[in-house]
Amino acid sequence: MKDHHSSALFTDLYELTMAAAYFENHYAADASFELFVRSLPKERGFLLAAGLEQALEYLENLQFCEEEIEYLRGQPVFRNVSGAFFQHLAELRFNGNVWAMPEGTPVFGEEPLLRVTAPIIQAQIVETSLLSTLAFQTMIASKAARVVMAAEGRNVVEFGSRRAHGPQAGMLAARAAYVGGCGGTSNVEAGHRFGVPIFGTMAHSFVMAYEREEEAFREFQRLFLDASVLLVDTYDTLAAIDKIIRNDLRPPAVRLDSGDLLSLSKRVRQKLDQAGLNDTRIFASGDLDEFTIADLLARGAKIDGFGVGTALATSKDAPALGGVYKLVDVQSQRGILYRAKFSEEKATHPGPKQVFRFSGSDGVYAQDVIARANEDHADAIALLRPVMRGGKRIEPAVRIQDIQLRAREELAKLPLGCRRLREPEPYRVSFSQQLQELSATVRQQVLNGA
Amino acid sequence: MKDHHSSALFTDLYELTMAAAYFENHYAADASFELFVRSLPKERGFLLAAGLEQALEYLENLQFCEEEIEYLRGQPVFRNVSGAFFQHLAELRFNGNVWAMPEGTPVFGEEPLLRVTAPIIQAQIVETSLLSTLAFQTMIASKAARVVMAAEGRNVVEFGSRRAHGPQAGMLAARAAYVGGCGGTSNVEAGHRFGVPIFGTMAHSFVMAYEREEEAFREFQRLFLDASVLLVDTYDTLAAIDKIIRNDLRPPAVRLDSGDLLSLSKRVRQKLDQAGLNDTRIFASGDLDEFTIADLLARGAKIDGFGVGTALATSKDAPALGGVYKLVDVQSQRGILYRAKFSEEKATHPGPKQVFRFSGSDGVYAQDVIARANEDHADAIALLRPVMRGGKRIEPAVRIQDIQLRAREELAKLPLGCRRLREPEPYRVSFSQQLQELSATVRQQVLNGA
Numbered sequence: 001m002k003d004h005h006s007s008a009l010f011t012d013l014y015e016l017t018m019a020a021a022y023f024e025n026h027y028a029a030d031a032s033f034e035l036f037v038r039s040l041p042k043e044r045g046f047l048l049a050a051g052l053e054q055a056l057e058y059l060e061n062l063q064f065c066e067e068e069i070e071y072l073r074g075q076p077v078f079r080n081v082s083g084a085f086f087q088h089l090a091e092l093r094f095n096g097n098v099w100a101m102p103e104g105t106p107v108f109g110e111e112p113l114l115r116v117t118a119p120i121i122q123a124q125i126v127e128t129s130l131l132s133t134l135a136f137q138t139m140i141a142s143k144a145a146r147v148v149m150a151a152e153g154r155n156v157v158e159f160g161s162r163r164a165h166g167p168q169a170g171m172l173a174a175r176a177a178y179v180g181g182c183g184g185t186s187n188v189e190a191g192h193r194f195g196v197p198i199f200g201t202m203a204h205s206f207v208m209a210y211e212r213e214e215e216a217f218r219e220f221q222r223l224f225l226d227a228s229v230l231l232v233d234t235y236d237t238l239a240a241i242d243k244i245i246r247n248d249l250r251p252p253a254v255r256l257d258s259g260d261l262l263s264l265s266k267r268v269r270q271k272l273d274q275a276g277l278n279d280t281r282i283f284a285s286g287d288l289d290e291f292t293i294a295d296l297l298a299r300g301a302k303i304d305g306f307g308v309g310t311a312l313a314t315s316k317d318a319p320a321l322g323g324v325y326k327l328v329d330v331q332s333q334r335g336i337l338y339r340a341k342f343s344e345e346k347a348t349h350p351g352p353k354q355v356f357r358f359s360g361s362d363g364v365y366a367q368d369v370i371a372r373a374n375e376d377h378a379d380a381i382a383l384l385r386p387v388m389r390g391g392k393r394i395e396p397a398v399r400i401q402d403i404q405l406r407a408r409e410e411l412a413k414l415p416l417g418c419r420r421l422r423e424p425e426p427y428r429v430s431f432s433q434q435l436q437e438l439s440a441t442v443r444q445q446v447l448n449g450a
Numbered sequence: 451m452k453d454h455h456s457s458a459l460f461t462d463l464y465e466l467t468m469a470a471a472y473f474e475n476h477y478a479a480d481a482s483f484e485l486f487v488r489s490l491p492k493e494r495g496f497l498l499a500a501g502l503e504q505a506l507e508y509l510e511n512l513q514f515c516e517e518e519i520e521y522l523r524g525q526p527v528f529r530n531v532s533g534a535f536f537q538h539l540a541e542l543r544f545n546g547n548v549w550a551m552p553e554g555t556p557v558f559g560e561e562p563l564l565r566v567t568a569p570i571i572q573a574q575i576v577e578t579s580l581l582s583t584l585a586f587q588t589m590i591a592s593k594a595a596r597v598v599m600a601a602e603g604r605n606v607v608e609f610g611s612r613r614a615h616g617p618q619a620g621m622l623a624a625r626a627a628y629v630g631g632c633g634g635t636s637n638v639e640a641g642h643r644f645g646v647p648i649f650g651t652m653a654h655s656f657v658m659a660y661e662r663e664e665e666a667f668r669e670f671q672r673l674f675l676d677a678s679v680l681l682v683d684t685y686d687t688l689a690a691i692d693k694i695i696r697n698d699l700r701p702p703a704v705r706l707d708s709g710d711l712l713s714l715s716k717r718v719r720q721k722l723d724q725a726g727l728n729d730t731r732i733f734a735s736g737d738l739d740e741f742t743i744a745d746l747l748a749r750g751a752k753i754d755g756f757g758v759g760t761a762l763a764t765s766k767d768a769p770a771l772g773g774v775y776k777l778v779d780v781q782s783q784r785g786i787l788y789r790a791k792f793s794e795e796k797a798t799h800p801g802p803k804q805v806f807r808f809s810g811s812d813g814v815y816a817q818d819v820i821a822r823a824n825e826d827h828a829d830a831i832a833l834l835r836p837v838m839r840g841g842k843r844i845e846p847a848v849r850i851q852d853i854q855l856r857a858r859e860e861l862a863k864l865p866l867g868c869r870r871l872r873e874p875e876p877y878r879v880s881f882s883q884q885l886q887e888l889s890a891t892v893r894q895q896v897l898n899g900a
């Protein structure tokens with residue numbers, strides 16, 4: 001099964017017009033680009049890197065098929081471009097080098113998540129896909145980490161596929177949510193493709209398909225035994241609990257999906273306990289997010305697990321990260337030219353970078369320094385690692401369970417302030433002296449030269 | 451190329467556990483489900499139906515492959531389920547009937563966009579994919595229609611693939627944005643697959659790759675002639691315009707991507723006109739949406755076209771529609787049972803429905819009535835049409851240009867008030883007398899029976 005994200009045609013047209021211009025001008029330098037998020041969205045104290053596995057799969061499989069080349073040839077914009085360019089595209093494979101932060105690494109604004117060094121045409125064409133792949137999963141993993149923190153150890157299941165931005169987005173969101181700490185997803189394809197644990201209950205339609213609610217409950221319970229979760233809000237939540245008790249169904253769990261979850265959960269817990277169903281857990285869903293979950297638990301809701309849909313699968317309060325992919329150097333015959341952009345609001349820093357993370361004496365991360373790639377800071381962790389050389393992966397894919405574990409361990413080392421759900425304290429990120437000096441030098445060159 | 455959205459495994463686990471329960475209980479009725487959006491997001495006066503083509507492709511190709519069946523068999527939740535159920539899944543194809551609103555139809559809260567009637571297992575399994583496909587494209591087409599209205603006849607190009615929720619979301623957003631009235635997209639794959647016109651300019655990296663800005667401009671202009679759009683804000687926008695004039699480049703267009711677009715566009719226009727470059731158009735991009743575009747134009751910005759990215763490709767101010775898919779009838783041996791849900795905030799209406807749209811004497815749409823499917827309202831347009839019978843399409847796919855045209859014509863018939871960008875007037879939607887009577891009857895039956 002060929003994935004959409006392996007098609008080289010998933011790119012912005014300007015990547016290809018620029019490629020044509022480089023080709024026709026015999027501009028054949030290697031170039032380095034860095035991918036980063038300019039600043040954290042509102043109420044986010046950290047991001048959690050995710051999506052690298054899909055980004056590397058994309059780069060490994062990058063290719064235009066013949067039919068795609070024909071389509072491009074037929075576009076009026078290319079009418080002045082030589083046949084040799086299309087031949088070049090037909091033969092194009094990604095053979096560059098990539099450095100990246102491992103998935104599950106906490107990351108902050110301005111910090112490169114990934115650096116590509118490759119012939120400039122290749123490095124340029126992959127921009128659109130790398131951005132949409134890495135920024136999306138990073139956004140969802142970050143949201144998931146917040147929701148999981150709010151649930152204070154209770155299981156959180158990602159339920160949002162139906163509200164995701166199309167089927168693939170639903171599947172990738174399920175993966176990223178697991179990286180961020182969710183116990184699993186309702187999305188079966190994500191289970192199959194990525195090894196994410198899958199969870200499910202029942203829908204209102206199942207209850208409605210039977211003439212009597214208890215009939216639906218009994219049939220489901222009989223078949224699924226200890227995996228049965230009975231949905232109790234189709235008609236009247238408390239009446240449904242009474243039917244469960246009266247019919248001695250003893251389900252492992254019930255799900256509340258509407259109404260006042262705080263008071264309903266307390267009354268349901270009380271009814272269940274009074275009937276000796278102390279082991280029946282209460283699972284809640286319905287327009288939940290990290291704020292409603294934190295609020296419910298703070299007010300004593302009797303809820304043992306949460307299904308979170310729309311807010312998680314779309315990162316609803318911050319549905320886009322300002323991810324960018326910026327040229328930082330060009331390696332021409334005349335040597336390395338460091339590059340940066342100096343327009344008013346959108347300035348960047350030149351040259352390949354490394355992110356150094358420093359811990360305090362308590363083992364808690366204290367600050368990051370964005371530095372030149374060749375700097376040495378022996379007392380810090382260098383977050384960017386080589387992941388691809390000459391277009392080949394350096395190491396095999398990491399198991400998703402290990403990514404989740406890494407994320408949990410790394411998040412636990414962040415200062416508490418930056419993990420707050422509301423008004424988090426900014427984590428300290430600065431630029432190294434050497435990088436600032438390079439910026440100043442390049443800025444001066446550009447102002448003189450350009 | 452098999453698409454993600456053709457895999458039957460893209461579904462929520464509960465669809466499959468319910469399917470197993472129906473199968474094991476020999477519950478083999480046909481059922482009807484309706485897909486609708488509960489209510490319009492903030493600041494939306496209408497939605498624009500989109501995504502039906504992908505929904506029908508999905509239904510036509512619905513199938514579990516052998517490896518997927520093996521994965522399901524291995525899931526602990528199914529350990530009590532018979533082999534016959536998995537055989538049933540392996541042979542499952544969609545052979546139901548579908549009614550739907552054509553793409554490009556304005557639609558409002560509570561109005562069914564689509565109705566599926568099929569054996570209950572089939573009808574249930576397709577829920578997740580149909581929702582994510584139809585709700586996402588409908589959301590983006592609706593956003594695009596707003597952005598296009600704000601641009602008052604100027605070209606709007608969808609630029610958001612890099613900020614979309616993964617590659618497929620970017621491609622589908624490009625399609626939906628075109629349905630909503632955009633002139634095209636930057637996404638080349640959307641151009642190839644869907645026939646959406648593609649547009650592109652140049653990136654800052656191209657300017658930065660050359661030592662002198664005018665060198666980059668000249669090389670690009672030489673190759674792309676009347677398709678060249680020069681990006682002028684890499685270093686200093688007005689200085690770049692001076693270089694263009696001094697070097698006599700005469701590009702067909704320039705692009706502003708940062709800074710104060712209002713004052714910059716006026717000063718750039720003035721410089722270009724003074725130099726006799728009256729035909730050079732000004733194209734603007736950079737965190738635009740319908741509100742910033744309307745504001746720029748109201749204040750006299752000299753902008754001839756807009757590139758809109760994040761806000762459009764993610765519908766950023768309303769990144770999810772509350773799309774639902776609800777059981778409305780079950781056709782068992784004992785006859786038709788009408789079904790609805792009566793929980794507090796989430797009640798639905800039973801039975802298959804039709805949406806009737808009434809016009810005033812001026813030809814402007816005046817109100818919609820959601821009615822029982824068999825009602826007759828000779829003076830209204832019935833919006834739901836049969837699109838699939840026995841799992842086969844009734845008519846071939848509609849050309850996307852024709853969908854866009856239909857959308858434009860239909861939107862023009864909406865009352866002006868509901869097309870306002872801010873605080874639109876609600877369009878009048880009511881439920882027919884017959885449907886209300888059916889609701890009351892079913893409600894009473896359920897309260898007595900359940």
